[in-house]
Amino acid sequence: xxxxxxxxxxxxxxxxxxxxxxxxxxxxxxxxxxxxxxxxxxxxxxxxxxxxxxxxxxxxxxxxxxxxxxxxxxxxxxxxxxxxxxxxxxxxxxxxxxxxxxxxxxxxxxxx
Amino acid sequence: xxxxxxxxxxxxxxxxxxxxxxxxxxxxxxxxxxxxxxxxxxxxxxxxxxxxxxxxxxxxxxxxxxxxxxxxxxxxxxxxxxxxxxxxxxxxxxxxxxxxxxxxxxxxxxxxxx
Numbered sequence: 001x002x003x004x005x006x007x008x009x010x011x012x013x014x015x016x017x018x019x020x021x022x023x024x025x026x027x028x029x030x031x032x033x034x035x036x037x038x039x040x041x042x043x044x045x046x047x048x049x050x051x052x053x054x055x056x057x058x059x060x061x062x063x064x065x066x067x068x069x070x071x072x073x074x075x076x077x078x079x080x081x082x083x084x085x086x087x088x089x090x091x092x093x094x095x096x097x098x099x100x101x102x103x104x105x106x107x108x109x110x111x112x
Numbered sequence: 113x114x115x116x117x118x119x120x121x122x123x124x125x126x127x128x129x130x131x132x133x134x135x136x137x138x139x140x141x142x143x144x145x146x147x148x149x150x151x152x153x154x155x156x157x158x159x160x161x162x163x164x165x166x167x168x169x170x171x172x173x174x175x176x177x178x179x180x181x182x183x184x185x186x187x188x189x190x191x192x193x194x195x196x197x198x199x200x201x202x203x204x205x206x207x208x209x210x211x212x213x214x215x216x217x218x219x220x221x222x223x224x225x226x
Contacts, residue, residue: 099211103155
């Protein structure tokens with residue numbers, strides 16, 4: 001299994017909603033990442049987890065809350081988002097230390 | 113700080129023609145260099161990477177890239193483009209002591225004419 005699975009594929013939410021994005025991998029990777037990608041722009045790193053501990057937070061607003069409950073699972077909890085948070089949210093994983101990232105196909109988020 | 117520039121936002125080539133996508137980087141030392149491809153609404157797939165050694169690297173799907181230190185470039189090439197190559201291509205760099213910390217270029221959208 002060489003896949004990173006993200007659910008849901010599409011999500012529409014209001015600014016007062018609370019929702020979660022889920023990412024799962026069964027490759028034994030111990031580093032997992034969240035990226036945000038606006039339309040026609042490159043991905044931007046949000047968070048990095050290494051061995052289930054948050055190692056990097058790229059100054060992301062607190063309305064985004066990551067969680068790594070175990071080595072295979074990564075969540076991104078969303079609360080009180082703004083319309084400008086609409087984007088494709090990509091999850092990735094890698095061995096530690098390894099430079100090859102495996103990306104999921106993303107969750108397309110629309111905030112109304 | 114490291115940065116990556118992809119000078120061409122859009123490129124259109126005919127099917128069967130050769131392709132070269134440009135990438136220039138700025139970094140104090142020789143970084144790790146990558147090319148990724150992204151189809152619409154999809155994640156990114158690694159095409160190839162350069163860490164050290166032979167400056168001409170071969171990747172998947174018939175792509176290759178050449179690292180030129182003197183020009184701070186890492187251009188992607190393919191001798192004969194297929195219609196399925198139409199996608200967004202991202203060049204990325206990472207420090208050689210943190211190879212998973214990618215900084216992406218702005219991307220080049222490739223369109224293929226029949």
